[in-house]
Amino acid sequence: CTLKLHLNFGKLNRTAVKPYRTIQFACSAPLNPLLPLGAIIRAGRQALEDQIKSMSRERTRRELPPVQEHIDKLKKVVEEGNYYGALQMFKSISARYVTAQRFSEALDILFSGSCLELEHGLVNCGADLALLFVDTLVKSKSPCNDETLDRIRCMFKLFPRVPVPPHLVDVSDDEDVHNLQESLGDARSRVENLTSFLRAAIKWSAEFGGPSTGYPELHAMLADYLYTECPELDMVRISRHFVRAEDPEKFASTLINFMGRCYPGEDDLAIARAVLMYLSMGNMKDANLIMDEIKKQAEAKHPEFSESDLIQFTSYILETLQRDALPLFNMLRVRYKSCIDREPLLNELLDEIAQRFYGVQRKNPMEGMFGDIFKV
The missing domain is CATH 1.25.40.10 (Tetratricopeptide repeat domain)
Incomplete structure (x- = not known):
């Protein structure tokens, strides 16, 4: 519809319209003639405001130089x-x-x-x-x-x-x-x-x-x-991004480098964490690849590597997930509880792995520590 209103629109935009003049404009939708005058005026003001904004954008668009x-x-x-x-x-x-x-x-x-x-x-x-x-x-x-x-x-x-x-x-x-x-x-x-x-x-x-x-x-x-x-160094944070980078070879070489500069007891923890992160995403291929690559590169320089209980546990988990063996999975968690408990995140990841591979429902799905990558 088209309205003609004799209103004081001067305060709306002093440079665009003069006060107390008749303005004719089109509304974006038909107006009910039975509406109160106040509602019609508000609709008119909104339509005029939209028109002024549109004209302002067009003027700005034309005036901006290359x-x-x-x-x-x-x-x-x-x-x-x-x-x-x-x-x-x-x-x-x-x-x-x-x-x-x-x-x-x-x-x-x-x-x-x-x-x-x-x-x-x-x-x-x-x-x-x-x-x-x-x-x-x-x-x-x-x-x-x-x-x-x-x-x-x-x-x-x-x-x-x-x-x-x-x-x-x-x-x-x-x-x-x-x-x-x-x-x-x-x-x-x-x-x-x-x-x-x-x-x-x-x-x-x-x-x-x-x-x-x-x-x-x-x-x-x-x-x-x-x-x-x-x-x-925050290896948890670093690992969260590496497992989404689709470059397990680079991640493996980074972990090998970390083994040469970390404190005792941090190396096997970083490797187990990396493998379990891949598994919690359902990525068996890269989990196995990174484990094989690290074993190949590390065992010569770090013979104690394969003797770690946590590394043994991680290797057993990789083998267990290749078949339907939830009882064995649970048994391994009980047997290696002391080394798993070294970091709370490991239990969290194992819960996610159990849910993904065996359908075990988490006690509280809102407790996930590995979920939202945009918060890390």
């Missing part, structure tokens, strides 16, 4: 050393393109900005823009494809890799202690920034065309960076 002009100008700002100023300009300019729903150009700006900042060593600024890049992918509902993944790879490769300094320093030397604390703080900051970026990218890929657990290569990137760059 994106390369902005990129070239901001590149000069970065090269002049005004990194923080450039960051704010990258954000504000890209936001205008997003408002105009010119998402492709907004992504161009954010990608260029992130790369420029990272190339100049500004990890916080570069990571901030990288995260905004992923946020814009979500807003625009961009599909997970090779072109976008290439951009994510490019930004990932620009995150610096700095050897983590040894924790053993002369505590009597204040300068050494200060330098160590500063280096460790920088390393933690880099890891946190990279983790926020890739976690967001993993979630985006899962929602827009990738596997339900996220694109495997993104998991591999994050797992590798966490292992090589994090001052405090």
Whole structure:
């Protein structure tokens, strides 16, 4: 329907309409003539507001210059050393393109900005823009494809890799202690920034065309960076990503490396955890592959490896799951309870394995510790 109203719309948008004038506009749906006047007025105001917003977006869309002009100008700002100023300009300019729903150009700006900042060593600024890049992918509902993944790879490769300094320093030397604390703080900051970026990218890929657990290569990137760059190794967190990375050979070599640098008693725990994580996902193939690969590489350097009760238990579980043998599965859990209880996560994983392979219902399915990859 078409309405003519003589109303004071001036407060709605002083630049768009004059106060106290007759406005004619079309409503999006027919109006019941029996409606109260107040309802008709509210519908009219809403229709006018929508019309003004639409006109504003169209005007913005027309007025925005070619994106390369902005990129070239901001590149000069970065090269002049005004990194923080450039960051704010990258954000504000890209936001205008997003408002105009010119998402492709907004992504161009954010990608260029992130790369420029990272190339100049500004990890916080570069990571901030990288995260905004992923946020814009979500807003625009961009599909997970090779072109976008290439951009994510490019930004990932620009995150610096700095050897983590040894924790053993002369505590009597204040300068050494200060330098160590500063280096460790920088390393933690880099890891946190990279983790926020890739976690967001993993979630985006899962929602827009990738596997339900996220694109495997993104998991591999994050797992590798966490292992090589994090001052405090969290092998549970690292393993969660590796088992979704579809690269068991890389995971096996990482575990072999870990065996040479971990504390006594951590090596067999890390290996058993990795195998059980694969099994909890129903991935027998990679569980066996990683166990075979580690045995092949480790037994020569670490003869005590095969003597571990936990490794023996893990080998028996792999054999048991190849046939319908729930009683044997339960018997093994009882017999090796003392070594399984070294880490609560192992029992949690075994419960998930029993449910997946033998249909055993968990006592409380909400207690899963391995479920939501986007929280790790």
